[in-house]
Amino acid sequence: MPDVHTADDPIARRLRSELTRRLVETGAIASSEWARVFNSVPRHPFVPRVFKPSAANDGRYSPVDGTDPAQREGWLRHVYSDEICITQLDGDDRAWGTAVKEGTVQATAMTCTSSQPTLMAGMLEALDLQDGDRVLEIGTGTGYNAALLSERLGSRSVSSVDIDPTLTERAEAVLAGLGYTPVVAAEDGARGLPDNGPFTHLITTASFPSIPAAWLDQISEGGAILANLFRPLGGGVLVRLTVSGDRAIGHFSARTAGFMPTRSHTSPSxxxxxxxxxxxxxxxxxxxxxxxxxxxxxxxxxxxxxxxxxxxxxxxxxxxxxxxxxxxxxxxxxxxxxxxxxxxxxxxxxxxxxxxxxxxxxxxxxxxxLGEPERHRFGLTVAGEEHRIWLDHPDQRVMGLL
Ligand SMILES: C[S@@+](CC[C@H](N)C(=O)[O-])C[C@H]1O[C@@H](n2cnc3c(N)ncnc32)[C@H](O)[C@@H]1O
CATH class of the missing domain: 3.30.160 (Double Stranded RNA Binding Domain)
Structure with a gap:
């Protein structure tokens, strides 16, 4: 018997189907298959309690607790809006206790979120998965994206890693409670998950400053890597690379994506x-x-x-x-x-x-x-450590190195 906060009751189902419809209307979901998946997988069990940023955007967050019957409907509305759901601050689970005790908590960084549904849907569509594909997700977080992938491909075709073992443990339990059993491992995503490869696709939901060589080794020929690259200025840099021999080549996406930087890379603010x-x-x-x-x-x-x-x-x-x-x-x-x-x-x-x-x-x-080119005209070739940026075609107009 699911507990009160994970129960898939009529309100949750209605809000979920409304969100799916909106994602279809805006074009974030483009296929009937992903519409079915978004409509089937509940988001709320993955985010039983969330932090809401203050309207002043001053680094303060207030707690919204889905396990509290008085807050349940407001929480569900937040969970099934097209918003990120923040579940961890500053990598420290004690932030929740402080927020509950004091009404708000001050934090410098969001360290786990369930990403904005529009972004998730757009990236899942961009992966262009076919039945039988095998996916590695970097950044398990709450586990919701792993659930969507499992619903689409079957749990046996999905692996997901997160650097934070408390998150993988929690995500694995929620996934299992809903009947999904992908491989979930506590690992630095920069290493991939060699024992489970090869994969046909790799998707990152954390931002890495470059494409680790280990990822190329674990993707089969013709497979794809969809990654948000960390740049100090941000810029929503999303690239889709196809693996060919010992390189990976592809264009930057017209879509923007911004995820939190990998915890294994720190740069001064x-x-x-x-x-x-x-x-x-x-x-x-x-x-x-x-x-x-x-x-x-x-x-x-x-x-x-x-x-x-x-x-x-x-x-x-x-x-x-x-x-x-x-x-x-x-x-x-x-x-x-x-x-x-x-x-x-x-x-x-x-x-x-x-x-x-x-x-x-x-x-x-x-x-x-250069004629003010748009972002999707640029591309990237990764060969070992080298990351070469080009315009229009890999063999022409090399812009420089990442
Ligand atoms: C935006 S959240 C992921 C959202 C997740 N896909 C979901 O559906 O909830 C980013 C996650 O990346 C994880 N992360 C950060 N650095 C990482 C690394 N080096 N390797 C693996 N995971 C990492 C964080 O712990 C965090 O859970």
Whole structure:
């Protein structure tokens, strides 16, 4: 007998079918097979309690407990909306107790979420699975995506790994409770799952800075890797690669995807890098004028994609009272640049070992000179450690290395 929070009652079923219908209407689900799967697999047992970010977006989260009868309907509505469901903060399960006791909890990072259904559906469609395929998922999280894959292909064709053993244990139990028995393992996804391969497809729901060689070894010839690449600027960089011999080649997706960075890779936050910039350095740096509106360029999805792919910049915006916003670029080696101004008149300063403002201007000019290509015209060839970025065709117009 399922307990109260996992019961698949008429309200849960109705909300689930409404969500599926919306995903079909928006085009996120394009096939009847995935519509059937989304309609069949309940999401709520995977997210019995969730953290909701505060409206002020100030790093505070409040708890929504599906096991509390008074909160059940609101919780179900949240779970069957097209929203991410946050289930872990700062990698620490004690955050829940604090949130319940104090009403909210302060956190710096979401470390487990069930991703936005639109994104999940789009990526599952993009995998282009056929009956008989064998999939490895990197980033089990709650287990909901593994359940969708298991419903589509059968549990025996699905393996899923997560670096956090508390999550794999929990996900495996919920999956089993619903009758799904994929292989779930606590592993660093960078290693794949060699004992279970080869796979025809690999999908990541955590973001890696590059494609580990181990993944290529575990995908059969002609198989596919669908991965969100971690870039400090984000940019929603999603790539679909086909394995051919000892390489993997493919275009970046027109769709954007952003997942949390792999826990096995840490990079300094933009805020920490910004705080390292000394006031004297800033005062001493020579000011130059520029017509480039860096903030607008970074806001535009296509230029942001290009800059994310082609640079290691991170960014931060600083707002002082009665002063125009400052757009900062920072890199891990301590280089920095900022610009401030409005309406075609900007002042820029830069300092540290590199000239980031000059690099930013050069990259933007390069994108313009290429004819302002959209993201899906770019592609990637992975051969061992080498990641070569190209435009339109793997043998033409090599842009550089990742
Ligand atoms: C967005 S969540 C995954 C959502 C999940 N697919 C679901 O359906 O709930 C990202 C997950 O990636 C996991 N993760 C982070 N780094 C990882 C790594 N190096 N290897 C495997 N999993 C990792 C996190 O622990 C987290 O659970």
């Amino acid at each position: 933009a805020l920490a890098l910004y705080r390292r910039v000394g006031e004297e350095d800033e005062d001493a740096a020579e000011a130059e004028t520029s017509r480039l509106d860096a903030a607008a360029i970074l806001r535009a999805p296509e230029t942001r994609f290009f800059l994310s792919l082609m640079s290691d910049f991170d960014e931060i915006r600083i707002r002082y009272p009665d002063h125009p916003e400052e757009q900062w670029l920072v890199t891990a080696d301590g280089s920095w640049a900022f610009s401030v101004g409005a309406d075609g008149g900007f002042t820029a300063k830069q300092g540290g070992p590199r000239r980031l403002w000059d690099e930013f201007e050069a990259l933007y000019s390069r994108w313009r000179a």
